[in-house]
Amino acid sequence: MKVVEIFDSIDGEGIRAGAGATFIRLAGCNLRCTYCDTAYALFGEDEPCVYEEMTVDEIVKKVNPRYKRVTLTGGEPLVHKDCRALTERLIENGCEVNVETNGAADITDIPRGGGLFFTIDYKLPSSGMTDKMIWNNFKNLTPRDVVKFVVGSDEDMEQTVEIVKKLKAIYDVMPHIFIGTVYGMYDAKKAVSTILTEDALADARFQLQMHKIIWDPNERGV
Numbered sequence: 001m002k003v004v005e006i007f008d009s010i011d012g013e014g015i016r017a018g019a020g021a022t023f024i025r026l027a028g029c030n031l032r033c034t035y036c037d038t039a040y041a042l043f044g045e046d047e048p049c050v051y052e053e054m055t056v057d058e059i060v061k062k063v064n065p066r067y068k069r070v071t072l073t074g075g076e077p078l079v080h081k082d083c084r085a086l087t088e089r090l091i092e093n094g095c096e097v098n099v100e101t102n103g104a105a106d107i108t109d110i111p112r113g114g115g116l117f118f119t120i121d122y123k124l125p126s127s128g129m130t131d132k133m134i135w136n137n138f139k140n141l142t143p144r145d146v147v148k149f150v151v152g153s154d155e156d157m158e159q160t161v162e163i164v165k166k167l168k169a170i171y172d173v174m175p176h177i178f179i180g181t182v183y184g185m186y187d188a189k190k191a192v193s194t195i196l197t198e199d200a201l202a203d204a205r206f207q208l209q210m211h212k213i214i215w216d217p218n219e220r221g222v
């Protein structure tokens with residue numbers, strides 16, 4: 001598998017925010033979001049990507065046994081054909097695995113159960129990728145999974161409300177809903193105000209990307 005980096009840090013967002021985890025960042029992505037902050041993990045003419053070829057075994061050995069929490073990220077981890085084998089091995093080893101995925105890669109091939117959950121990003125209009133969302137992914141979640149919205153404009157905020165309404169019509173017990181803002185692009189106060197006033201968002205949680213506050217926003221491996 002093409003691995004950009006493996007490092008230990010705290011999860012910067014989502015249901016494990018603040019908890020130590022081993023991050024496995026795989027190379028390549030099937031999207032090109034306008035605000036991508038991990039261009040170094042993408043392939044393209046102007047996007048040199050430095051990676052190391054590693055086997056599933058080699059990757060699994062790098063997981064810190066102290067906390068056995070793994071965040072599998074990218075790029076888009078699910079574009080790798082060995083992602084299924086990797087998640088299976090991590091689960092067998094007793095890890096809790098957070099698969100961060102972009103909503104445009106089929107999640108149904110990854111076996112559920114054990115400690116695996118998805119944090120799935122619903123790409124809103126300001127990403128330029130909203131038409132790539134696979135709705136089937138969002139219809140097959142469990143209460144353990146997370147749907148994340150990263151808001152960069154008023155239009156994004158309006159669409160977030162509409163999508164959460166659609167999800168509420170599907171689920172008796174909803175996946176977790178997290179709402180954040182594109183760093184430096186949308187007023188966090190405005191997003192919070194919408195969460196506090198829109199009925200559909202009554203159970204949504206606002207989040208800031210903690211790692212961008214603790215460290216330099218462009219720092220890698222943190």
Ligand code: SF4
Pocket residue numbers: 029030031032033035036037038039074075076102
């Ligand atoms: S899905 Fe993530 S990694 Fe891929 S282009 Fe968008 S922001 Fe970047």
